[in-house]
Amino acid sequence: MGPLTTALVVFTLTGIGCGAILAIAARVFAVEEDPRLAEICAILPNGNCGGCGWAGCGEYAKAILFDKAELNLCTVGGTETAQKLAKYMGVTVEVAEKKAAIVLCRGNAGNAPRRFLYNGVADCAAANAVDGGDKICRYGCLGYGSCARACPVNAISMDGNLAMVHPELCISCGKCVKTCPRKLIKLVPESRHLHVFCSSLDKGPIVKKACKVGCIACTLCTKLAPDSAIAMNGALAVVDYAKPITKEAETLVQKCPGHCIQQA
Amino acid sequence: MKEYILLIVGAVLVNNFVLTRFLGICPFLGVSKSISTAGGMGGAVIFVITCASGVTWLFQRFILDPMGLGYLQTIAFILVIATFVQFVELVMKKTTPALHRGLGIYLPLITTNCCVLAVAVINIQANYTLLQSLAFGFGASSGFALALIIFTGLREKIDRANPPQSMRGTAIALVTAGLLSMAFMGFAGLVK
Numbered sequence: 001m002g003p004l005t006t007a008l009v010v011f012t013l014t015g016i017g018c019g020a021i022l023a024i025a026a027r028v029f030a031v032e033e034d035p036r037l038a039e040i041c042a043i044l045p046n047g048n049c050g051g052c053g054w055a056g057c058g059e060y061a062k063a064i065l066f067d068k069a070e071l072n073l074c075t076v077g078g079t080e081t082a083q084k085l086a087k088y089m090g091v092t093v094e095v096a097e098k099k100a101a102i103v104l105c106r107g108n109a110g111n112a113p114r115r116f117l118y119n120g121v122a123d124c125a126a127a128n129a130v131d132g133g134d135k136i137c138r139y140g141c142l143g144y145g146s147c148a149r150a151c152p153v154n155a156i157s158m159d160g161n162l163a164m165v166h167p168e169l170c171i172s173c174g175k176c177v178k179t180c181p182r183k184l185i186k187l188v189p190e191s192r193h194l195h196v197f198c199s200s201l202d203k204g205p206i207v208k209k210a211c212k213v214g215c216i217a218c219t220l221c222t223k224l225a226p227d228s229a230i231a232m233n234g235a236l237a238v239v240d241y242a243k244p245i246t247k248e249a250e251t252l253v254q255k256c257p258g259h260c261i262q263q264a
Numbered sequence: 265m266k267e268y269i270l271l272i273v274g275a276v277l278v279n280n281f282v283l284t285r286f287l288g289i290c291p292f293l294g295v296s297k298s299i300s301t302a303g304g305m306g307g308a309v310i311f312v313i314t315c316a317s318g319v320t321w322l323f324q325r326f327i328l329d330p331m332g333l334g335y336l337q338t339i340a341f342i343l344v345i346a347t348f349v350q351f352v353e354l355v356m357k358k359t360t361p362a363l364h365r366g367l368g369i370y371l372p373l374i375t376t377n378c379c380v381l382a383v384a385v386i387n388i389q390a391n392y393t394l395l396q397s398l399a400f401g402f403g404a405s406s407g408f409a410l411a412l413i414i415f416t417g418l419r420e421k422i423d424r425a426n427p428p429q430s431m432r433g434t435a436i437a438l439v440t441a442g443l444l445s446m447a448f449m450g451f452a453g454l455v456k
Contacts, residue, residue, distance in 0.1 A: 006331055006332070006333065007333055007336055010327065010331050011336070011343075014327070014340070014343060018344070018347035021347060021351060022350055022351060025351050025354045025355065026354060029355050029357065029358035029359075030358070031357050031358055121421075121424040122424055122426040123424050
């Protein structure tokens with residue numbers, strides 16, 4: 001046999017041998033998967049953001065099938081996905097309103113001055129650990145973008161040292177809420193546009209020194225808002241998103257002396 | 265025993281596959297964004313390379329050499345390694361699902377990576393015995409995992425230190441890799 005024939009024969013045989021081994025292995029070691037699992041996965045958005053509390057869409061699908069997990073936990077798909085899942089599983093489901101994250105602070109570089117020059121790693125938790133952060137305000141956004149890095153869909157941008165959520169991109173997975181060391185980010189119903197953009201629990205005079213946009217605890221909004229839809233939590237006005245604010249919104253924005261009630 | 269230890273130390277530190285021989289740069293840059301993925305990738309590489317050195321050594325000794333087909337080594341090794349990795353993945357999925365979840369997605373990625381092939385080829389060129397080949401394979405892949413994990417740690421730190429806009433991402437990663445490689449030159453001469 002010449003070298004060419006040898007090579008051809010040996011490699012053909014090796015190739016067939018390898019193919020056969022894999023073909024047999026695929027049969028012998030085949031893993032049986034519940035076919036419903038793939039179908040539930042197809043209903044889910046497959047972004048693997050982990051907003052439901054499981055490691056990814058596949059794990060959530062398993063939890064739905066085998067551990068009777070709630071069907072409305074997918075924040076990304078929202079109502080639509082929950083209803084499809086309910087139809088698939090043959091049950092009815094209560095659907096929560098779609099939410100979006102919002103940063104309750106307007107203390108950007110121009111509004112909220114800093115106490116000292118922080119020159120460490122660009123991470124909010126690290127900056128917060130240095131003498132309670134470099135801002136005069138102990139409650140406001142530090143602006144080092146930890147939430148923006150945590151966001152799986154890049155829905156948070158840093159705008160003049162202030163984190164801004166773009167609600168149209170937000171999938172309300174809640175990663176930023178967990179990341180923010182100052183707990184400034186809240187998940188609010190997407191239909192609501194009026195917010196108190198301040199999280200400072202300090203009293204008026206201190207807030208005034210720390211920021212141009214801040215709740216000075218004048219309680220004016222609690223009187224203007226219907227049915228106590230805005231209530232005081234200590235020295236901070238907080239919107240109760242369970243109660244509607246409609247025609248009073250514009251007055252509230254105009255009257256707020258701290259300029260922290262704004263429409264977003 | 266001493267010989268094997270020297271072989272492993274030499275492959276891990278002195279002739280590190282990534283930082284001295286510049287093999288396997290693609291996964292080195294690609295899978296070095298977070299420590300957990302780097303760990304998974306490192307584990308998968310150690311597993312694949314160690315096993316592949318044994319399999320290719322046997323293939324060379326018992327099939328290629330007797331047939332006089334040494335010149336087709338590259339093709340043969342790619343074929344054998346690819347089959348082997350696919351086979352192991354199938355077996356792993358069935359028998360140890362936990363291990364498969366950890367390593368599974370990385371296995372196909374490194375099937376025919378250049379550093380896997382290089383270990384197999386070097387084993388033959390250096391005339392290693394089967395045991396020596398396995399030791400060398402283990403050392404080389406541990407070196408890869410070590411370099412990958414060190415590099416990932418550095419990259420994670422650098423990302424948080426706000427490098428200048430023009431240096432972000434691959435640019436600063438390549439500079440870091442170069443510095444790391446120079447640092448590893450300090451090990452030259454450790455094993456003669």
